Amino acid sequence: MVFCGVDPNRRQSRELEKKITAWMKDYKKAIKILLLGAGESGKTTIIKQMKILHISGFSPEEKREKAQDIRNNIMEGITTLTRNLDELNIELEQEENQEAKDYILSIDPENFNFPEEFYVYTMQLWSDAGIQEVYSQQHRFQLIDCAKYFLDKVDVVKQPDYEPTIQDILHSRRRTTDIQKIEFEVKVPKKYGGGSLNFWMYDVGGQRGERKKWIQVFDGIQAVLFLVSTSCFDLVIREDEETNRLQESINIFRSMWNSRFLKYSGFIVFLNKQDILKEKVTHGRTRIAEYFPEYNNYKLLSKDRDSQENEEYLRARCFIRDKFIDISKQVVKREGRRLAPGLQPQDDWPARECYCHFTTATDTNNVRIVFEDVHNMIIMWNLSEIGVNVS
Numbered sequence: 079m080v081f082c083g084v085d086p087n088r089r090q091s092r093e094l095e096k097k098i099t100a101w102m103k104d105y106k107k108a109i110k111i112l113l114l115g116a117g118e119s120g121k122t123t124i125i126k127q128m129k130i131l132h133i134s135g136f137s138p139e140e141k142r143e144k145a146q147d148i149r150n151n152i153m154e155g156i157t158t159l160t161r162n163l164d165e166l167n168i169e170l171e172q173e174e175n176q177e178a179k180d181y182i183l184s185i186d187p188e189n190f191n192f193p194e195e196f197y198v199y200t201m202q203l204w205s206d207a208g209i210q211e212v213y214s215q216q217h218r219f220q221l222i223d224c225a226k227y228f229l230d231k232v233d234v235v236k237q238p239d240y241e242p243t244i245q246d247i248l249h250s251r252r253r254t255t256d257i258q259k260i261e262f263e264v265k266v267p268k269k270y271g272g273g274s275l276n277f278w279m280y281d282v283g284g285q286r287g288e289r290k291k292w293i294q295v296f297d298g299i300q301a302v303l304f305l306v307s308t309s310c311f312d313l314v315i316r317e318d319e320e321t322n323r324l325q326e327s328i329n330i331f332r333s334m335w336n337s338r339f340l341k342y343s344g345f346i347v348f349l350n351k352q353d354i355l356k357e358k359v360t361h362g363r364t365r366i367a368e369y370f371p372e373y374n375n376y377k378l379l380s381k382d383r384d385s386q387e388n389e390e391y392l393r394a395r396c397f398i399r400d401k402f403i404d405i406s407k408q409v410v411k412r413e414g415r416r417l418a419p420g421l422q423p424q425d426d427w428p429a430r431e432c433y434c435h436f437t438t439a440t441d442t443n444n445v446r447i448v449f450e451d452v453h454n455m456i457i458m459w460n461l462s463e464i465g466v467n468v469s
């Protein structure tokens with residue numbers, strides 16, 4: 079039998095194509111993504127990964143800058159550890175390392191040009207059992223996450239012609255003090271219309287003093303990527319040396335999720351530093367329940383189980399995830415609208431869901447996979463806003 083006229087399925091799909099093309103034109107400008115989160119949660123590391131994955135990586139000039147950051151990271155790491163020998167009443171194992179200790183404690187970081195003896199003394203101290211003992215008690219003071227990574231490779235970094243590897247750059251640390259923007263293009267899967275889309279990604283500083291600048295970039299943000307350092311459950315923030323770092327992160331998330339300026343933005347939480355969290359939970363000296371006593375009653379659901387993974391680590395990461403999910407659900411439904419606590423009923427609040435990913439921002443492969451999901455999700459959010467359902 080021969081059918082005449084237009085196949086309704088084809089007509090529908092042509093209409094869908096038209097809608098998508100119109101939307102793509104509209105968004106040719108860019109999709110704006112904002113990275114938020116407390117200090118040291120990994121925002122700038124995500125920017126570096128986007129440069130690796132979607133732009134051409136790092137220029138020789140940028141590599142030179144990162145090499146200097148890395149030398150500063152080594153200096154910060156070894157001076158922090160050495161200072162804490164006395165604070166924690168720990169003796170050096172080798173008496174002859176006293177000279178190295180005195181040298182490191184006398185460094186003026188503002189006027190330091192990294193002479194050869196600095197590296198020699200640093201390597202000596204780093205291999206001393208006393209300093210290693212201080213390192214194992216790092217939850218008691220403020221140490222940068224990359225300290226061990228770079229102290230283990232001082233002999234490489236000290237070379238005058240040292241050029242940092244991609245891994246070195248990803249581990250290097252410099253506090254963000256201004257708003258940065260990167261632009262890149264992402265291919266759109268065929269099922270969402272094909273072609274490519276421009277993304278603008280904004281990075282801000284996460285420490286308390288920096289957060290008043292955040293509002294400058296809230297306008298027109300389609301998606302907030304909220305970074306959480308999950309491994310910091312046993313640390314206090316640098317700013318007041320008092321507030322628990324994970325609690326600070328939860329508080330910031332609550333205020334961003336409920337911010338009226340971001341009510342039309344999608345939220346994706348990156349539960350970051352999974353590598354450090356796993357190491358801490360399985361081999362560390364601290365336990366989450368010491369800081370969050372409710373952890374004792376937390377049960378892992380069967381949907382979150384994975385026979386390949388350490389059970390305690392799974393429990394820890396899901397416990398932390400649920401702290402954020404719970405906040406996103408503390409929104410009451412009234413007259414078909416969702417209202418954040420404290421808002422008036424007349425405030426229009428769109429229904430939103432908060433999505434979570436477990437991430438290790440220093441792992442390019444992990445970030446690549448997670449971002450495939452994130453990009454698709456952002457495209458789908460936008461399509462559903464114009465009435466196209468592509469599930």
Ligand SMILES: Nc1nc2c(ncn2[C@@H]2O[C@H](COP(=O)(O)OP(=O)(O)OP(=O)(O)O)[C@@H](O)[C@H]2O)c(=O)[nH]1
Binds near residue numbers: 124441
């Ligand atoms: N091991 C490990 N280190 C990470 C991870 N994510 C970030 N880091 C390291 O943590 C440190 C801080 O990361 P940044 O990206 O600078 O943090 P930030 O959120 O930009 O911090 P501010 O600029 O102060 O707001 C860097 O040394 C990173 O290499 C991770 O998943 N695993």
Ligand SMILES: [Mg+2]
Binds near residue numbers: 284
């Ligand atoms: Mg930063």
